[in-house]
Amino acid sequence: MNEIKEIKIDLKDNSYKIFINDDIEKILINSIEKILSRPRVFIITDENVAGFILPKIKKIFEDGGIETKSIIIQSGEKSKSFESLEKLIRELLSYKIERQDTLIALGGGVIGDLVGFTSSIIYRGINFIQIPTTILSQVDSAVGGKTGINLEEGKNLVGSFHQPKAVITDVSFLRTLPKREIIAGYAEILKYSILGDKDFFNWLEVNQEEILNLNSSLVAEAVEKSCIMKAEIVEKDEKEKGKRALLNLGHTFGHALESKINKDGQGILHGEAVGIGICLAAELSFKMNLCSMENKEQIIKIIKESGLPSHITDLGTEIHAEEMIINFSLDKKRKDNSNTFILIDDIGSAIIKDGISDDYLKSFMISNGFK
Numbered sequence: 571m572n573e574i575k576e577i578k579i580d581l582k583d584n585s586y587k588i589f590i591n592d593d594i595e596k597i598l599i600n601s602i603e604k605i606l607s608r609p610r611v612f613i614i615t616d617e618n619v620a621g622f623i624l625p626k627i628k629k630i631f632e633d634g635g636i637e638t639k640s641i642i643i644q645s646g647e648k649s650k651s652f653e654s655l656e657k658l659i660r661e662l663l664s665y666k667i668e669r670q671d672t673l674i675a676l677g678g679g680v681i682g683d684l685v686g687f688t689s690s691i692i693y694r695g696i697n698f699i700q701i702p703t704t705i706l707s708q709v710d711s712a713v714g715g716k717t718g719i720n721l722e723e724g725k726n727l728v729g730s731f732h733q734p735k736a737v738i739t740d741v742s743f744l745r746t747l748p749k750r751e752i753i754a755g756y757a758e759i760l761k762y763s764i765l766g767d768k769d770f771f772n773w774l775e776v777n778q779e780e781i782l783n784l785n786s787s788l789v790a791e792a793v794e795k796s797c798i799m800k801a802e803i804v805e806k807d808e809k810e811k812g813k814r815a816l817l818n819l820g821h822t823f824g825h826a827l828e829s830k831i832n833k834d835g836q837g838i839l840h841g842e843a844v845g846i847g848i849c850l851a852a853e854l855s856f857k858m859n860l861c862s863m864e865n866k867e868q869i870i871k872i873i874k875e876s877g878l879p880s881h882i883t884d885l886g887t888e889i890h891a892e893e894m895i896i897n898f899s900l901d902k903k904r905k906d907n908s909n910t911f912i913l914i915d916d917i918g919s920a921i922i923k924d925g926i927s928d929d930y931l932k933s934f935m936i937s938n939g940f941k
């Protein structure tokens with residue numbers, strides 16, 4: 571891929587660019603000097619990425635005269651905890667990190683959220699760069715400045731808005747991922763099309779198989795389109811006072827499923843939970859007469875065809891509606907003691923719907939396979 575795609579997120583003093591290509595060396599050589607305050611970086615990554623991608627990145631930095639120190643943390647959602655946060659901060663302090671240094675979050679959503687949060691609080695805030703290595707992080711979590719950790723009560727309950735200095739995206743990294751993770755990340759791309767762009771949805775219907783087979787130029791196009799859509803929303807509503815909530819399509823059901831299933835130790839990937847969440851949002855939109863039966867069926871069809879789970883029964887485990895309701899009570903969109911969901915009134919058009927009662931949701935979920 572010759573051209574480096576560049577997307578600007580315009581947030582006044584916190585503006586930055588997303589760079590997309592299939593050659594990280596090309597992007598770094600072109601951009602890194604302008605982004606760093608001084609030539610020293612702390613690369614934080616996980617065990618999965620440390621094997622193949624980390625040595626390559628370290629060499630590019632060091633060949634360019636940039637001093638590096640790497641810290642490898644345990645892979646998996648468990649690392650998004652207070653315990654890992656404290657451990658990471660203490661390790662950085664032991665290396666005598668200074669305010670002008672830059673943290674590099676090299677990995678998926680867990681690394682991005684943990685490192686982003688760390689950089690927002692260490693010395694009351696230092697610079698960081700996102701180098702996302704999964705589809706999910708390339709199109710969503712690395713973009714837009716949400717950082718955070720989980721509590722036992724639920725996901726992302728503690729965090730901050732802290733924008734990176736750049737997002738550097740190499741779509742060739744996706745070839746290192748298992749197919750299951752590629753499909754899961756793809757749920758976030760589908761999400762953008764469903765919430766805001768019918769033409770993109772139609773394009774995905776045609777190109778889905780090639781994207782999931784990682785055809786570089788189509789993946790880069792899908793990542794670029796998703797990032798442009800996210801940038802437009804974040805520019806209008808950085809701190810999620812309104813429109814940014816649309817990006818949570820499928821996530822209220824999704825987070826509740828993740829909290830329940832991952833607590834029981836069975837394991838569901840974020841994108842898989844979002845896939846079911848989007849189908850439930852489509853069902854709920856239809857039930858509330860917001861969208862047509864045809865819209866609902868088209869959405870469920872594309873999710874199914876991508877290989878994502880589309881119904882609670884695909885999980886082979888019983889989930890109680892009551893447990894979901896308990897989890898909804900911690901949703902950040904909740905207000906005045908009732909639920910807010912992102913629903914759809916057409917393909918490419920999502921709305922924020924407040925005031926949905928627990929009882930209504932409970933009977934809806936029971937008629938959709940929950941106990």
Ligand code: GLY
Nearest residue numbers: 710714716814817
């Ligand atoms: N992942 C949703 C957002 O960044 O707002």
